[in-house]
Amino acid sequence: MVCKKGEIKLIPLRLNNFKEIYNLQEQSGESPWGKESLVHFLKKGSGSGFILYKEALGIGYILARKIQNDLEIISLGILPDYRRMGLGSILFKEMEKCIISGKRAKLFLEVNNNNKKAKSFYKSMGLKEIRVLEKYYKADDGYEDGLMLSKVYI
Protein backbone atom coordinates (compact mmCIF):
# COMPACT_ATOMS: atom_id res chain seq x y z
CA MET A 1 0.00 0.00 0.00
CA VAL A 2 1.36 3.38 -0.94
CA CYS A 3 -1.02 5.70 0.82
CA LYS A 4 -4.17 5.58 2.90
CA LYS A 5 -6.74 8.35 3.34
CA GLY A 6 -9.62 7.18 5.51
CA GLU A 7 -11.08 4.14 3.79
CA ILE A 8 -9.39 5.04 0.48
CA LYS A 9 -6.35 2.96 -0.52
CA LEU A 10 -3.97 3.51 -3.39
CA ILE A 11 -2.37 0.32 -4.74
CA PRO A 12 0.30 0.02 -7.49
CA LEU A 13 -1.03 -1.66 -10.63
CA ARG A 14 -0.14 -5.34 -11.21
CA LEU A 15 -0.51 -7.73 -14.15
CA ASN A 16 -3.43 -9.52 -12.50
CA ASN A 17 -5.45 -6.27 -12.29
CA PHE A 18 -6.42 -6.50 -15.98
CA LYS A 19 -10.14 -7.19 -15.35
CA GLU A 20 -10.40 -4.32 -12.90
CA ILE A 21 -8.72 -1.89 -15.30
CA TYR A 22 -11.02 -3.02 -18.10
CA ASN A 23 -14.11 -2.44 -15.93
CA LEU A 24 -12.89 0.89 -14.58
CA GLN A 25 -12.06 2.16 -18.07
CA GLU A 26 -15.42 1.05 -19.42
CA GLN A 27 -17.37 2.65 -16.56
CA SER A 28 -15.30 5.86 -16.73
CA GLY A 29 -16.06 6.29 -20.44
CA GLU A 30 -12.48 5.57 -21.51
CA SER A 31 -11.61 2.97 -24.20
CA PRO A 32 -11.17 -0.32 -22.30
CA TRP A 33 -7.99 -2.33 -22.74
CA GLY A 34 -7.87 -6.10 -23.06
CA LYS A 35 -5.52 -8.25 -20.97
CA GLU A 36 -2.86 -8.34 -23.71
CA SER A 37 -2.67 -4.56 -23.92
CA LEU A 38 -2.17 -4.19 -20.18
CA VAL A 39 0.43 -6.97 -20.02
CA HIS A 40 2.34 -5.41 -22.93
CA PHE A 41 2.10 -1.95 -21.35
CA LEU A 42 3.50 -3.14 -18.01
CA LYS A 43 6.11 -5.62 -19.29
CA LYS A 44 7.41 -3.95 -22.46
CA GLY A 45 6.01 -0.43 -22.54
CA SER A 46 7.67 1.13 -19.46
CA GLY A 47 4.18 1.44 -18.06
CA SER A 48 2.97 1.74 -14.50
CA GLY A 49 -0.16 2.79 -12.68
CA PHE A 50 -2.27 2.86 -9.56
CA ILE A 51 -5.76 1.74 -8.63
CA LEU A 52 -7.77 3.57 -6.01
CA TYR A 53 -9.98 1.43 -3.77
CA LYS A 54 -12.82 2.28 -1.44
CA GLU A 55 -12.73 -0.78 0.77
CA ALA A 56 -12.71 -3.68 -1.78
CA LEU A 57 -14.19 -1.64 -4.65
CA GLY A 58 -11.92 -0.20 -7.36
CA ILE A 59 -13.19 3.35 -7.97
CA GLY A 60 -10.41 4.93 -10.03
CA TYR A 61 -7.15 4.31 -11.86
CA ILE A 62 -4.27 6.03 -13.59
CA LEU A 63 -1.87 4.62 -16.20
CA ALA A 64 1.40 6.29 -17.29
CA ARG A 65 4.55 5.38 -19.17
CA LYS A 66 8.13 6.60 -19.21
CA ILE A 67 9.37 8.10 -22.45
CA GLN A 68 13.05 9.00 -22.19
CA ASN A 69 13.16 11.66 -19.48
CA ASP A 70 9.42 12.35 -19.46
CA LEU A 71 6.25 10.71 -18.22
CA GLU A 72 3.11 10.40 -20.33
CA ILE A 73 -0.30 9.97 -18.69
CA ILE A 74 -2.03 7.37 -20.84
CA SER A 75 -5.38 6.94 -19.14
CA LEU A 76 -7.14 8.21 -16.02
CA GLY A 77 -10.65 7.70 -14.74
CA ILE A 78 -12.84 7.88 -11.67
CA LEU A 79 -16.20 6.12 -11.49
CA PRO A 80 -19.02 8.67 -12.06
CA ASP A 81 -20.42 8.38 -8.50
CA TYR A 82 -17.05 9.27 -6.99
CA ARG A 83 -16.13 12.35 -9.02
CA ARG A 84 -15.51 15.84 -7.60
CA MET A 85 -14.27 14.37 -4.32
CA GLY A 86 -10.59 15.00 -4.93
CA LEU A 87 -9.86 11.38 -5.94
CA GLY A 88 -8.56 12.16 -9.44
CA SER A 89 -6.22 14.65 -7.75
CA ILE A 90 -4.95 11.92 -5.39
CA LEU A 91 -4.11 9.65 -8.35
CA PHE A 92 -2.49 12.44 -10.35
CA LYS A 93 -0.37 13.59 -7.40
CA GLU A 94 0.80 10.04 -6.74
CA MET A 95 2.06 9.91 -10.34
CA GLU A 96 3.75 13.27 -9.83
CA LYS A 97 5.76 11.73 -6.96
CA CYS A 98 7.17 9.21 -9.48
CA ILE A 99 8.26 12.12 -11.67
CA ILE A 100 9.99 13.89 -8.84
CA SER A 101 11.65 10.74 -7.40
CA GLY A 102 12.67 9.64 -10.94
CA LYS A 103 14.08 13.13 -11.64
CA ARG A 104 11.92 13.34 -14.75
CA ALA A 105 11.68 16.66 -16.56
CA LYS A 106 8.15 16.78 -17.86
CA LEU A 107 4.71 15.22 -17.78
CA PHE A 108 2.53 15.30 -20.86
CA LEU A 109 -0.72 13.85 -22.17
CA GLU A 110 -3.32 14.09 -24.88
CA VAL A 111 -6.97 14.83 -24.18
CA ASN A 112 -10.00 15.20 -26.43
CA ASN A 113 -10.47 18.93 -26.99
CA ASN A 114 -14.21 18.47 -26.34
CA ASN A 115 -13.61 16.91 -22.91
CA LYS A 116 -14.20 20.07 -20.88
CA LYS A 117 -14.24 18.27 -17.51
CA ALA A 118 -10.87 16.63 -18.07
CA LYS A 119 -9.39 19.89 -19.41
CA SER A 120 -10.58 21.71 -16.30
CA PHE A 121 -9.18 18.92 -14.11
CA TYR A 122 -5.74 19.01 -15.77
CA LYS A 123 -5.67 22.81 -15.62
CA SER A 124 -6.30 22.56 -11.87
CA MET A 125 -3.30 20.18 -11.67
CA GLY A 126 -1.07 22.82 -13.30
CA LEU A 127 -0.88 21.52 -16.87
CA LYS A 128 -0.59 23.99 -19.74
CA GLU A 129 -1.85 23.71 -23.31
CA ILE A 130 0.94 22.95 -25.79
CA ARG A 131 -0.85 22.47 -29.08
CA VAL A 132 -4.05 21.33 -30.77
CA LEU A 133 -3.85 17.92 -32.46
CA GLU A 134 -6.18 18.28 -35.41
CA LYS A 135 -8.59 15.41 -36.11
CA TYR A 136 -6.73 13.26 -33.60
CA TYR A 137 -9.59 11.12 -32.24
CA LYS A 138 -11.91 8.95 -34.31
CA ALA A 139 -15.55 9.76 -33.52
CA ASP A 140 -18.80 8.16 -34.73
CA ASP A 141 -19.27 10.90 -37.31
CA GLY A 142 -15.68 11.74 -38.30
CA TYR A 143 -12.78 13.00 -36.21
CA GLU A 144 -12.35 15.24 -33.17
CA ASP A 145 -9.39 17.40 -32.21
CA GLY A 146 -7.03 16.46 -29.41
CA LEU A 147 -5.09 18.78 -27.17
CA MET A 148 -1.56 18.19 -25.91
CA LEU A 149 -1.00 19.33 -22.33
CA SER A 150 2.22 19.44 -20.37
CA LYS A 151 3.75 20.30 -17.01
CA VAL A 152 7.45 20.97 -16.62
CA TYR A 153 9.25 20.02 -13.39
CA ILE A 154 12.97 20.67 -14.03
Ligand SMILES: CC(C)(COP(=O)(O)OP(=O)(O)OC[C@H]1O[C@@H](n2cnc3c(N)ncnc32)[C@H](O)[C@@H]1OP(=O)(O)O)[C@@H](O)C(=O)NCCC(=O)NCCS
Ligand atom coordinates in the same frame (compact mmCIF):
# COMPACT_ATOMS: atom_id res chain seq x y z
C1 LIG B 1 -11.28 13.92 -15.21
C2 LIG B 1 -11.55 13.10 -13.94
C3 LIG B 1 -10.52 11.98 -13.81
C4 LIG B 1 -11.46 14.03 -12.72
O1 LIG B 1 -11.56 13.24 -11.54
P1 LIG B 1 -12.20 13.83 -10.18
O2 LIG B 1 -11.91 12.85 -9.10
O3 LIG B 1 -13.63 14.18 -10.40
O4 LIG B 1 -11.33 15.17 -9.98
P2 LIG B 1 -11.11 15.99 -8.62
O5 LIG B 1 -12.30 15.82 -7.73
O6 LIG B 1 -9.79 15.62 -8.06
O7 LIG B 1 -11.10 17.49 -9.18
C5 LIG B 1 -10.02 18.39 -9.01
C6 LIG B 1 -10.36 19.68 -9.72
O8 LIG B 1 -10.47 19.45 -11.15
C7 LIG B 1 -11.49 20.31 -11.70
N1 LIG B 1 -12.62 19.48 -12.16
C8 LIG B 1 -12.79 18.15 -11.97
N2 LIG B 1 -13.95 17.74 -12.54
C9 LIG B 1 -14.52 18.83 -13.08
C10 LIG B 1 -15.75 19.06 -13.77
N3 LIG B 1 -16.61 18.06 -14.01
N4 LIG B 1 -16.02 20.32 -14.20
C11 LIG B 1 -15.17 21.34 -13.96
N5 LIG B 1 -13.98 21.19 -13.29
C12 LIG B 1 -13.68 19.95 -12.85
C13 LIG B 1 -11.96 21.20 -10.55
O9 LIG B 1 -11.11 22.34 -10.52
C14 LIG B 1 -11.69 20.29 -9.35
O10 LIG B 1 -11.54 21.00 -8.13
P3 LIG B 1 -12.87 21.40 -7.28
O11 LIG B 1 -13.73 20.16 -7.20
O12 LIG B 1 -12.32 21.83 -5.96
O13 LIG B 1 -13.56 22.50 -8.05
C15 LIG B 1 -13.01 12.49 -13.96
O14 LIG B 1 -13.94 13.51 -14.30
C16 LIG B 1 -13.19 11.35 -14.96
O15 LIG B 1 -12.95 10.17 -14.65
N6 LIG B 1 -13.64 11.68 -16.20
C17 LIG B 1 -13.91 10.66 -17.23
C18 LIG B 1 -12.62 10.07 -17.80
C19 LIG B 1 -11.74 11.15 -18.41
O16 LIG B 1 -12.19 12.08 -19.05
N7 LIG B 1 -10.43 10.97 -18.19
C20 LIG B 1 -9.40 11.87 -18.70
C21 LIG B 1 -9.08 11.49 -20.09
S1 LIG B 1 -7.51 12.15 -20.58
